[in-house]
Amino acid sequence: MVALNTSAGLAGQVLGRVRRYKRLPTAALLLSIGAVASLAWHASEMTPLSFEVTLILIGAGFGPLPSLTAVALQNVVARHQLGISVGTMNFSRNLLATMLIAVFGAIVLAGTPPGQSLGSALQTGNPAEAFGRLFLVAAASMSIALIAIVVMEEKPLQAGTEIEAG
Numbered sequence: 001m002v003a004l005n006t007s008a009g010l011a012g013q014v015l016g017r018v019r020r021y022k023r024l025p026t027a028a029l030l031l032s033i034g035a036v037a038s039l040a041w042h043a044s045e046m047t048p049l050s051f052e053v054t055l056i057l058i059g060a061g062f063g064p065l066p067s068l069t070a071v072a073l074q075n076v077v078a079r080h081q082l083g084i085s086v087g088t089m090n091f092s093r094n095l096l097a098t099m100l101i102a103v104f105g106a107i108v109l110a111g112t113p114p115g116q117s118l119g120s121a122l123q124t125g126n127p128a129e130a131f132g133r134l135f136l137v138a139a140a141s142m143s144i145a146l147i148a149i150v151v152m153e154e155k156p157l158q159a160g161t162e163i164e165a166g
Contacts, residue, residue: 003056007063015064015071022154025068029149032061033142040135044128062142068149069093075155100141107134 007028015021035057039046046054069089077085108130 001059003059004063005059007060008067009063011064012067015067016157019156020154021068021071021157022149022152025064026146026149028061028064029142029146030061032058033139033146035061036135036139036142040132040139043132043135044126065145071157072152072154075157076153100138104134104137107137 011024011028014024018024035054039051039054039058042050070086073085073089074082110130110133
């Protein structure tokens with residue numbers, strides 16, 4: 001959590017000062033995808049320290065994304081459409097997160113017998129395998145976000161006077 005908030009705060013400062021604002025979030029998302037994939041493949045062998053480092057890498061990699069999406073959105077929409085655009089972006093982000101939670105729960109519980117609780121299923125089965133599948137799906141979801149960032153048009157950032165004139 002500290003890594004995510006720190007990288008988000010730093011990214012917010014950096015994104016306003018650079019002309020190529022897609023580079024930082026693209027590199028950070030690649031780092032996060034790699035860390036999530038590593039967690040998927042090596043979850044059963046990780047020590048507490050390596051697990052913590054992996055979580056830090058995931059948080060540091062994912063942190064710049066909200067800043068990028070806000071900057072990109074605010075940079076391309078007309079000023080009179082800014083409120084509805086930001087509201088739609090936040091609604092879509094929350095809706096996707098809600099759906100992913102349901103999908104992740106289904107993935108973790110996919111190998112359990114019907115009627116068995118999550119706690120007893122994880123005690124009798126192999127939780128690293130179940131969560132490994134989950135982290136692979138999370139990496140795939142992040143890969144889709146990476147593709148979206150790469151294909152997104154990078155327009156020069158507008159200054160205050162350019163926004164008023166546009």
